[in-house]
Amino acid sequence: MTDPLIRDLRALGDHLPSPEPTAALTAAVLARVATEPVPVKAGRIRRLVAWARARWRALVSLLTGLVLVGALTPPVRAAVAEWFGIGAVEVRTTTGAAPPTAPPPTIEGGVTLEEARELVRFDVVVPSALGAPSQVGVSADRMVVSMAWPGVRLDQVGARLAPYFVKTVYDEVEFTMVDGDEALWLPSPHEIVVQSPGGAQRAEPARLAGRTLIWQTGNVTLRLEGDLDRARAVEIAESAR
Template identity: 35%
Template structure:
């Protein structure tokens, strides 16, 4: 085996090690660190990859023996010192280390609050913006009403909004109906149940910031919905002005019925929530 090839691999690994150390310094993730067993596993993998990269290549040695015995060597008898062979080995080494580093970063993100806070997924669905990442502090104090909220009858509400109003047939007519924000939202109330209806084609009417457990995808009357099982902070984005913190919301089912965005709050299980939602007419 050509010693210059090993030297090239060792040199390449040293360069990568230097780059990784620089990356580690740049990340500067404060305590807490990833769990000790995770760190040990990642280190062992890195050391194993380095060892394999710098150890004698048995496949190359076999080709040398075949060539010396007069037999045909695979791959046209390429020598380890050939630039193509050396380049491929360095490329494979970089691929392996890149994969290990990627795995380590995923573990780092999952294991530290700083990492989790840096990764936020935003789901805009049926007029609701759901931010999934590090949860925001839960609101405390008295709930705030929607802007311009006022009580009306169901018949009055139907004449004052631009979208059709629906009612869960298993619940019957609501005990209380309120219209808010110039007819943007209609809220219906039954004992322990609240149903908000709004124009679901709007980009963002409500906002929720969640940590684990993550929202669950469900099917409601043949369409996709989202079930949020834990209590969470609820914000409302008015027609004009910044978002407003409203209150602590309970488990909620969100879906869209034609042009109408639906937000059902109160059922404690997904089975109960779907039963009510499927009856909306």
């Protein structure tokens, strides 16, 4: 007859994913094991099996928790966001002091909102919480529509495989929600560059960006930048129609 402990552990292993263990995960397991009593002296193997059987529920819970923790803890989630980004925006983290706050740049070569909608191949939205924009522009490659209000800028990027904006942040990335979908909140000033479709940085230099909310609507990526707190940024994003 199969030992119940072995049967249950095998069943658990068949249904759980097996990600590559990280240094942090290994350290957590070793720290937890170190707190448990260890059988010693004669009959070590027999005592170890008995000890494991007595604690099999705790061991199963520990293994399950360690496998699932990567999907729950903010540092790991931030690493996932850094790797995949959101839509056309890629976020990279670094160490050091955050740069000084800079206001959003003005928009060059302005067009009307109607002209912008005719120039691009995606739906352009306007946040009703901000009203009509004071400036509207379209990038030379017709991939980005930018809008400006006093102290606030909104960029909308059409679908593409490679990142369009690459952001280097000096603070922890925060997760929030916009209309029920996950979004990223960058709470401190950071550098931003524009990439070509092949992944090379474009000729224009990196610039500083302020607090920024990043989210997606369908196949369009949006980034709202300005002197806003997270609650106000989400409110503006959810009013975009």
